[in-house]
Amino acid sequence: MTSAEIQKAILDILASIAPDEDLSKLDPQKPFRDQMELDSMDFLDIVMELRKRYRVQIPEEDYPALASMNSSVEYLLPRMKDIPAA
């Protein structure tokens, strides 16, 4: 997957978790937490959705890498580059 595809994948996951949020205004630099209402349980769901949809395993110590869109894409790119886009 490319950066753009990974970004789209994350947006899809966020939209499935929080269907009431408007994600079009999401600033990729800023932490998700500052822009939308996400509980730590919702963060775990992002990890689990990535595992369910793309089989990427994210160890607990790496969770902070998923704080914002940009940091997530940067972290996931090497791990998802061989995965075909859904």
Added chain:
Amino acid sequence: MPATTHASYDAVIIGAGMSGLAAGIRLAHFGLRVCVVERHSSIGGLNSFYRLDGRNFDVGLHALTNYRPSECRRGPLALLCRQLRIAREELALAPQIGSAIVFPDARLEFTNDFEHFRAEVHRHFPDQKERFEELVRHLADYGELGSPHTLCSARELVTAYIQDPLLVEMLFCPILFYGGPRPHDLDFGQFSVLFRSIFMEGLARPLGGVRPLLKTLVRKFKSAGGLLRVNAGVREIVCSGQRAVAVRLENEEVLPTRFVLSSAGLRETMELCRATPLPPAGEISFFESISILDVQPADLGLDKTVVFFNDSSRFVYAKPQELVDFRSGVVCVPNHFAYDEPMTSGCVRLTALANYDRWAQLSPEAYHEAKLQCYQRLLEAAARFVPDFRDHVVAHDLFTPTTIRRFTGHHNGAVYGSPEKRYDGRTHLENVYICGTDQGLVGIVGALWSGISMANRHVLQEHSRPGAAPFSVVADDRGPF
């Protein structure tokens, strides 16, 4: 995705009430093979629905607690929707109009705006104002759905703040009626959760009652691949050493499983494991009537959403000696939520404490007779506090503690379960967990949350760590899915 019977499951969930269905959605969504087994032919448990003489009835529903407007993305209700992947609008909740706690010499009104309640307390109990505010600050320090497990007496803690016994009784009355598992008192943590969910957040109801909510839950569960089996009572949780290996149904069918989540109740689940000693059974149960009126309740001056009444300055919350305790009760008018379109027929629900043993001892004829008599007396009792609507009743239905026992399997028809809770959900078996009422969170929102959090904590989180044994389905063998 059509669900299919499997030779074995990752998780079997006992009970298709709110907690079992919520747990099922979480597990099925993340690809586990899940089967929810329900003893009855219908789902919903304590909060089911049925049809009688061409009318739709809800068994339980007075109101959902923890209401916040749907724009508000914070709070338990919003989190619950995200966890279940349900859009908040889908619940179609209408907020209450206004409720009251009525004692002989005092009346406190509350709405979904906590400031209103606050002002009422300040006005009627001016000398308790500061102390009430301190209590509220103390409560606010708790988490949202907080730690229900603060195991100290709520009575002790609240009376340390509030000195006027009448105000103490008036605060406990709605809280105990909407979630007290044992007589008189409850754990402070539970008090705190209920105080927030009733007074600081608020009450709401979907126009269609509990039906659309249950339908949404079942649809979510099934479309995620979960299997729901009704008329499938569990007779035994089959154990080997410290673990459960399967559940045996009443028809002798055996379902091997890796995890069991049970909403049957703590004592009831222990019995299924043939475990001893057994924890105590709950004793708090209710008599409940539903009256259908030929007018809108507001036309009779019955203009509140919920009225909690008590006829003396002391509120006694306990199993009564008699069939029903007519001294106190709850009047709920389902019409009085701010729906987009009004409910067509007028409806009033009355609830009062009742004694399971007394009802269970009656012969079928005496039982029928007693039900009607108690209904008349409860109508009379309520007429002391709200406008009399007796002349306008065109249909009614009644439940007793034995009805509740029959429909949920809870000993003594104990609506809020055992006095002993398992806040961490653990049992003596490594892979059997309690969810719902006896995990410690009651009410519809509490039960849904309990199912979600127990599924997350004991099943999903354990197994979403890298290196953990993958679930059957993660290895791509979903077979017929």
